[in-house]
Amino acid sequence: MHKIIKNENGFEYIEVKNSAAKAKIALQGAHIFEYTRQDKNNLLWLSEKSVFEQGVAIRGGIPLCWPRFGSLDESLQQHGFARVSMFKLINVNELNEFSTEVLFELRDTKESRALWNHQFILEVKMVISQTLSISMKTKNLDEKDFMITQAFHTYFSISNIQNISIKGLENKFYFDTLLDDKHKEDQAIKVEKEIDRVYIDTDDEVFLIDKDKNIKLHTLGSASTVVWNPWIEKSAKMSYMSKNAYKEFVCIESANAFDDFVMVKSKKTHTLSLTISF
């Protein structure tokens, strides 16, 4: 079952329900901000201060960073324009009692070409089921190759930041954006202060271990993984975030970031996909 809901600001989202799970996905940004399995709470953190307004990225869920991750490009806003662009809902396909597939599309417009002068189709597919799967397929319609960086900027809801550890990134080099430096550690990650790292050459599987759940991220088409938590001071300064929010979430982002950019050849495609299971 699914329905389109519009709030008082005209902000639209689709609510999907089947026998396995429930999800809410905004048409702006093809942005999933709730995924709840029947027996569990929302897997995705959503800020209590988040506003649902056109042109403002939802603080939480899975923002799609595209065609840029970060803010290295002067002509493009931080994390690109996809997360504040209106996607077209192409299809909702009830695959079976436990599984619903939702397909969105974003195409270039006069406005997007003014920011990033390329012709493209960005196809976003989600499967709401016992697991949550999401993919972004970039189609290059240009005569020339183009370059993208991207991420599923997933905010995971956690019991408390002090309870979690992140496994699967041990012995991988990471670029520490706070120190502007490269490092490597042989231990699982514990978050005890602000963290903003881009891990390089990462494997397909990363694990978030919490008190009461083990979450597996299985990623394809990505070679970097970002780990982010703003900690106390930055939490208080971030837009649409309360000062204690840092305790409630961690971002683990399946990405192609910084040097790990993707050249999408003319008339070809590239797909980044993520399956989250727990």
Ligand code: TA6
């Ligand atoms: O992915 C980590 C990061 O790039 C951080 O540096 C951080 O500030 C953030 O994402 C959130 O960005 P936003 O543009 O959503 O405020």
